[in-house]
Amino acid sequence: MSGPRSLSTVLILGIPILWVVVFMLLPYGIIVTYSFWVKAYPTFKPAFQFGNYLTLVTDPQYVQVLLRTLKISALVSVLSLLLAYPFAWWLVFRCHNQSLKTWAYMAVIAPLWVSYLLRAYIWKTILGTEGILNSFLMSTGIISEPSSLFLYNQFAMVVTLTYIFIPFMVMPIYTALERIPANLSEASSDLGMAPWQTFLKVTLPLSTPGIAAGFTLTFCLSFGDFIAPFLVGGPDGNLIASVIQSQFGSALNWPLGSALSIVMLVIVLAIVSLSDRIEARANTGAH
Amino acid sequence: MAAIIELQGISKHYSRTIIGVDNVSLSVEDGEFVTLLGPSGCGKSTLLRMIGGFEAPTHGKIRLAGQDVTHVPPYRRDVNMVFQDYALFPHMTVGENIAYGLKMLGKGRDEARRMAAEALEMVGLADKIDQRPMQLSGGQRQRVALARAIVRRPKVLLLDEPLSALDARLRDQMRIEMKHLHEKVGITFIMVTHDQEEALTMSDRVVVMEKGRVAQDGRPQDLYDHPASPYVANFIGTTNFLAARRSGAGVATAAGPLQVEEAVDMPDGAEVTVGFRPEKTRILAPGETAANALPARIAEVIYYGLGLRITVELADGAQVHVDTLLPDTLARSDVPRPGTPVTIAVEPHNIFVFPGKVVV
Structure with a gap:
């Protein structure tokens, strides 16, 4: 290998590798290390023990938060799927007006350009006691005084997170549906299948990679969210990421926070690899 | 024989000005092999899709075995289609693809598989039943698509x-x-x-289409030997066209008079166009005489293995193609050379006469 060539190889490969090592592997390594340390107020001291992990498993408080986070993330994913799939299906198969199609798609994607914080905050103003929903219900006479039922609970969390993350469900499903050749539906119809049968036997199976990708994205993004719980969640809507934040912040228990982070990382990686497998299987067409 | 498909005044208007199919009536007999032929945009595919039920006609009626199916959806029509790029389901095996349409006919799992195997046998792919469409070659996919369509024994098979x-x-x-x-x-x-x-090679009957209408409908040899219009004459095979005027018993072209056999019901002096096939045109041997001899000069000679296509220029400058099979006595050096004066001739019965002046 000649000199300049090897230099460019070093640069092309070296910079991303350096980036990954310094900004990914190193921080993860530090977190893993911390997770085995023990708390020694006001700081922590190095150790190698599994006490932090044991606390997570035995203390019902953490188990409960973890289960709640899983539940809310799953609800957000399912709700996003139920809303996004029909919408994407309509866009791909039923919307024949090109400019309407573009506008409808942009309407879903455009919120991504708005600050995340703003999008979460919007729901505070909609669901709050002084909010739009309460004003509307009072003006129509359905309720006589403002209700505080809408905000600071898991319902508010699911609604807000679904609103924020639904573009990540629409995009992959839209792409998957658009890749299905139109004549496959026609062939199915030609072979005697009614439209709903065609949907179940052709369209749905061929769009599973999109569903898997959308589910993974919305689930993992909800799973790691800590701003929505802070704004609309209240004590009932506390998620694991907010607990981690408080362990590193006010609770000053980095080892426990690190252990929680690692547990979360493992869960997310498990979901990503599962979804990869589903997508690969759908793409190669194997059973 | 009974008509299996009857199209009565079928039209498809996409808008007031964009007309896909324009008032087509056609009857197809049971067991016939009919081909809709035409350039892209002539409405042939739209017509086929309307027979399949994928598009609804704006006007007209479609009857299948005597029953009006104009507004019956594809999944309740007893016709099947072989799609242009086959439309095989990528997430199913070849066997599952073929058996797909059998469940709705009330066939059990085992029977469907047996029928699929039989259909595959018929197209020579018995060993591919458990493979995926992606693993097959283009020709094999085509056969699977055929097998999938005929396994249901439809009344009519549509091939796009x-x-x-x-x-x-x-x-x-x-x-x-x-x-x-x-x-x-x-x-x-x-x-x-x-x-x-x-x-021409596959069908019993060919329907030539032009701009959404039927230009001519007939057996392949009838279309070839008696094209109804210059459009058909030009679309099926190659035709030399010459502008002419009706004169006496024949016509007068700028290069000389021609005798014709086709009845010409037009007054003397009326503008007509004559057409004749390159392979029905001969270059006369030196000293040979024949009817309809026209002096010409060789302009270009193209060798295509089976024979020669010689382009000659008539006295008025009009170009005419002459196709000849290569006689095996003809050595390469005897291939006619551009610039050589020759005489060409066409038998009167091989000349088509069309009214009016044609721009082709």
Whole structure:
């Protein structure tokens, strides 16, 4: 290998590798290390023990938060799927007006350009006691005084997170549906299948990679969210990421926070690899 | 024989000005192999899709075996289609693809598989039943698509440019195979193609379409020997056209008078166009005489293996193609040279006469 060539190889490969090592592997390594340390107020001291992990498993408080986070993330994913799939299906198969199609798609994607914080905050103003929903219900006479039922609970969390993350469900499903050749539906119809049968036997199976990708994205993004719980969640809507934040912040228990982070990382990686497998299987067409 | 498909005044208007199919009436008999032939945009595919039920006509009626099916959806029509790029389901095996349409006919799992195996046997792919469409070659996919459509024994099989995605050699082979398949299964075939050779070799009857209308409908040899219009004459095979005027018993072209046999019901002096096939045009041997001899000069000679296509220039400058088979006594050096004066001749019965002046 000649000199300049090897230099460019070093640069092309070296910079991303350096980036990954310094900004990914190193921080993860530090977190893993911390997770085995023990708390020694006001700081922590190095150790190698599994006490932090044991606390997570035995203390019902953490188990409960973890289960709640899983539940809310799953609800957000399912709700996003139920809303996004029909919408994407309509866009791909039923919307024949090109400019309407573009506008409808942009309407879903455009919120991504708005600050995340703003999008979460919007729901505070909609669901709050002084909010739009309460004003509307009072003006129509359905309720006589403002209700505080809408905000600071898991319902508010699911609604807000679904609103924020639904573009990540629409995009992959839209792409998957658009890749299905139109004549496959026609062939199915030609072979005697009614439209709903065609949907179940052709369209749905061929769009599973999109569903898997959308589910993974919305689930993992909800799973790691800590701003929505802070704004609309209240004590009932506390998620694991907010607990981690408080362990590193006010609770000053980095080892426990690190252990929680690692547990979360493992869960997310498990979901990503599962979804990869589903997508690969759908793409190669194997059973 | 009874008509299996009857189209009565079928039109498809996409808008007030964009008309896909314009008042087509057509009757197809049970067991016939009919081809809709025309260039892209002539409405042939739209017509086929309307027979299949994928598009609804704006006007007119479609009858299938005597029943009005104009507004019956595809999944309740007893016709099946072979799609241009086959439309095989990528997430199913070949066997599952073929058995797909059998469940709705009330066939059990085992029977469906047995029927699928039989259909695959018929197209020579018995060993591919458990493979995926992706693992097959283009020609094999085409056969699977055929098997999937005929396994349901529809009243009519629709074929949308079925051979266009195959390479030339395979296409020739599949032409013959499909013709044999048609004879074997006895189902009515309606095919769409833009390839005149395909239409001529495979079908019992060819419907030539032009701008959404039927230009001519007949047996392949009738279309070839008696084209109804310059459009048909030009679309099926090659035709030399010359502008002429009606004169006496024949016509007068700028290059000389021609005798014709076709009855010409036009007054003397009326503008007409004559057409004749390159392969029906001869270059006379020196000293030979014949009817309709015209002096010419060789302009270009193209060698294509089987024979020569010689382009000659008539006295008035009009160019005419002459196709000759290469006699085996003719050495390469005897191939006519550009610039040589020759005499060409066409038998009177080989001349088509069309009214009016034609721009082709």
